[in-house]
Amino acid sequence: MFPTLGYNSLDLEVHTTHSEDETILAGRKFAARLHAGDVIALYGTLGAGKTEFVKGICEYFHVEDVVSSPTFTIMNQYDGMQSNGDDVKLYHVDLYRINSKREFSEIGFSECMNAPDAIKLVEWAEKANDEIPANRYTISFDLDNSDENIRHISISHQGEQVLAA
Amino acid sequence: MLVAIESSCDETSVAVLNGTDVLSNIISSQLIHSKWGGVIPELASRAHIESITHVLNAALDEAGIGMGNVHALACTTAPGLAGALLVGTNFAKGLSLKYNIPCVPVNHIEGHLYSGFLEDDTLQFPAVTLVVSGGHTSLFFVESYSSYAILGSTRDDAAGEAFDKTAKMLGLGYPGGPLIDALARQGNPSAIEFPRPLLHSQSFEFSFSGMKTSVRHYLQTHHPDGVPHNMLPDICASLQAAIVDVLVQKTIRAATEYAASGIVIAGGVSANSALRQEMAIAARKKNIHFVAPRASYSLDNAAMIGFVAQKKLQAGDSPSFRRLDFEVNSKALRMHKHGSAART
Numbered sequence: 001m002f003p004t005l006g007y008n009s010l011d012l013e014v015h016t017t018h019s020e021d022e023t024i025l026a027g028r029k030f031a032a033r034l035h036a037g038d039v040i041a042l043y044g045t046l047g048a049g050k051t052e053f054v055k056g057i058c059e060y061f062h063v064e065d066v067v068s069s070p071t072f073t074i075m076n077q078y079d080g081m082q083s084n085g086d087d088v089k090l091y092h093v094d095l096y097r098i099n100s101k102r103e104f105s106e107i108g109f110s111e112c113m114n115a116p117d118a119i120k121l122v123e124w125a126e127k128a129n130d131e132i133p134a135n136r137y138t139i140s141f142d143l144d145n146s147d148e149n150i151r152h153i154s155i156s157h158q159g160e161q162v163l164a165a
Numbered sequence: 166m167l168v169a170i171e172s173s174c175d176e177t178s179v180a181v182l183n184g185t186d187v188l189s190n191i192i193s194s195q196l197i198h199s200k201w202g203g204v205i206p207e208l209a210s211r212a213h214i215e216s217i218t219h220v221l222n223a224a225l226d227e228a229g230i231g232m233g234n235v236h237a238l239a240c241t242t243a244p245g246l247a248g249a250l251l252v253g254t255n256f257a258k259g260l261s262l263k264y265n266i267p268c269v270p271v272n273h274i275e276g277h278l279y280s281g282f283l284e285d286d287t288l289q290f291p292a293v294t295l296v297v298s299g300g301h302t303s304l305f306f307v308e309s310y311s312s313y314a315i316l317g318s319t320r321d322d323a324a325g326e327a328f329d330k331t332a333k334m335l336g337l338g339y340p341g342g343p344l345i346d347a348l349a350r351q352g353n354p355s356a357i358e359f360p361r362p363l364l365h366s367q368s369f370e371f372s373f374s375g376m377k378t379s380v381r382h383y384l385q386t387h388h389p390d391g392v393p394h395n396m397l398p399d400i401c402a403s404l405q406a407a408i409v410d411v412l413v414q415k416t417i418r419a420a421t422e423y424a425a426s427g428i429v430i431a432g433g434v435s436a437n438s439a440l441r442q443e444m445a446i447a448a449r450k451k452n453i454h455f456v457a458p459r460a461s462y463s464l465d466n467a468a469m470i471g472f473v474a475q476k477k478l479q480a481g482d483s484p485s486f487r488r489l490d491f492e493v494n495s496k497a498l499r500m501h502k503h504g505s506a507a508r509t
Contacts, residue, residue, distance in 0.1 A: 020375075046330050047377030051321060065494070069322045069374065071330075072300030073174065074246055077493045106211045108248040148382045 014154045018147075023049040026153055027056020030139075036088045037116050039133050041125035044141030049151045050123045053139065054092055057121065061088060070094040070123070074107055080119075089118035095127040104131055135159045166230055167237045167478075168221070168260070169471030172253030173245025173273045174300065177216045180467035181228035181235075185283065185475050189227035190461055190468035191220050213252035221256075224467075232260070238268040239467075239474030243492035245273060250491035269474035269482070276469035278305055278313060281429030283472040284458035288427045293420040297412060297440075298432030299325035299340075304369045304416060306423050310476040316419055317369025324408055325434045327373035331380045331404055335392060345401045346437050352402030354439075357383060359407035369419055371411065380404065405439050413443045420453055427454040435463045 017023045034040070034057070042050040055067045061080030070076040076092040091112050098104065113120055113133055125132055137157050144150035166188075171178040177193040193216045225231060240257035242250065261268040277296045282288050293316075294305045302319040322330070325342055332341020337348075359379050362372040383400075384392065392400065420428050428448050434440065441457050448455035462469055 046334060047374065047381060051374065066318060066320060068319055069326055071326050072298070072323065073244075075493075077247075103211060106213075106248055107246060143381075148378055148385075 012155045012157055014152065016144075017049070017151045017153060018149055020049070020052050023052040023151055023153070024056040024059065027053035028060045029056075030155060031057040031060035032083075034119055036082070036086075036119060039113060039120045039136040040122065041132055041136050041138050042121065042123045042141070043125055043138065045143065048141035048143060049153070050141055053141070053153070054121050054123070057119075058090055058092075061090060061119070063090060067092065071096045074098070075112065089115070091115065091118050091120045093120065093122045095122065095124040098124075098127050104128065166228075166234045167239060167471050167475060168224070168232075168235050169239040169271075169467040169474060170217070170221075170253050170257050171241045171273070171276070171465060171467040171470045172213045172217065172249050172256075173241045173243075174249055174465060175211055176465040177213045177220050177253075178465065178467035179217070179221045179224040180471045181224050181230060182468070182471040182475060185286075185472055187283070187468045187471070188230070189224045190466055191224040191227065192461065192464060192466050193220055195461075211246070211249055213249055217252060217256050232264055235264065235266060237266055237474070237478060239271050239471050240268055241273045241276070241470050242270040242490065243272055244494055245491075247491075247493050250493070254491045269477055271470045271473045271477075273465075273470070274301070274303075275313075275473050276466075277301075277431040278307055278429075279310065279473055279476070280431045280458045280462045280469045281427065281456040283469055284462055285456045288429070288454060288456050290427075291423065291425050292427035292429055293416060293423060293425040294429040294431060295412060295416045295435075296432045297324050297430060297434040299323055299329065299342075299434075301432060302371045302373070302412075302434075304419050306419070306425070307429075310473075311480060316423075317371065317415075319371040319373060321372055321374035322376075323434075324371070324373055324412060325432070327376045327408055328405075328434070328437075330377055334377065334380050334384065335397065335400065337397075342434060342437060345405055346439065348398045349402040349405045349439060350398075352398030352400070354402040354406035356399035357403040359383070359403055361407055361411050364411050364414060369415055371415070373408065376404070376408070405437070409437070409439045409443050412440060413447050416444065417447045417451060417453075420448070421451060425453060427456060429456045429458070431458060431463055433464055436460055 015026050017026055044050050051069050058067045058078055063078040063080045065078055070092050071094045078090040080088045080090050082088050109131055140154045142152040167182045169180045180190040181188040238257050238261055240254055242254055257268050278294050290309050292307045294307050296303050300323055302323045304316040305313050306316055307313040328345055329341040332345050337344045362375050430444060435457055445455050
């Protein structure tokens, strides 16, 4: 075993998209690196493109269902397929309506986050910072000051930093 | 007597039905806790496990019966939140075992679909039902109690979500739908031209996620320093008109294309006064029977679940005795999407 030296955060990339379709495409491209078990925390204001990005991720995994906003349903579950042909589940979680800590257990949040066979996509992740595994991708969506259609999407990865012995 | 249980999302609800007559229909958020002398400090959303016994007892009390009079159970098994469905289905299983009575599994959306027939028994098939709430916006063609087809759904946000999220951007409270509805009554619906997404598309799909960007753009362009209070009624009325326009026009077009004799609106947003009014006017022009069920049959409730169960029992469906598996997604509804709706 390697000693764990805490966490690091690595900015991987920043994208600028000019339409909903481009945001979906950015999600699709990002998804190529994902594996079952991964957690993706999505940050951004109302209408910033989080759900569109998730649509792209689901497209990459050949999800047949319509991927719609889980704001009211809180958690949607989709069946997808990985590039090697294996099945993978995608949990699309939205914490927008979650207001208290006790609600996390009512929605089964930690069971969901720890499901090894699923990719977990969490919108409004700021509501659950310490409930989301530290090892995760963080994706932030920022509006553009001058153009209502432009989104700035930055992707980083937080994980346990390991030092070779 | 049949006892129905609904716990798919926020609400815990239990209803007692005699045939298709609703004797009681208790919804947790409507239970006033003072009635319980402080026994239940608070019936929070999704606190199903804490409220379900109290809600059952209240439903039995109001109906004036005991569990000994109950011959069948019904329970929502899909779609919904896993944890929420787990509580309702296991509670139903327990009652089924204890009292040795069958339990009918019911799809939550089917409950909404047939709620118009629960409200008004003169309504005739075929009907077009618009299920419109915070979580759903879908149009269905309903041929009978055993046959229906989904015509289209939202691609992104539900209409209720569009109301709630734009209300938040306008600095209004939660839930936003009723607040926008109230402010809109004093406003001019033609004051601002908000887009009507997919209005002219031939499909019966909806898309409301763009409303957030439209409202943000309008606010940044016209009121960068905050919305003056006297502008709120016009903004709300215009926003509401945009959403209602799309819902009404698509529903009427579906009803005409499919030669429906009735139109039903169901789900929380069906309480919106402009939607009720505009749909009623449009349906009358086409000479189509329009039904908007009362609030307690429109919100998530157990009466509609019990009603569907009674229809299944009358049709001779053998209840899946003690085998209640819940589904987070509704595969049944997905299959119907490819079913054969008789388009005229």
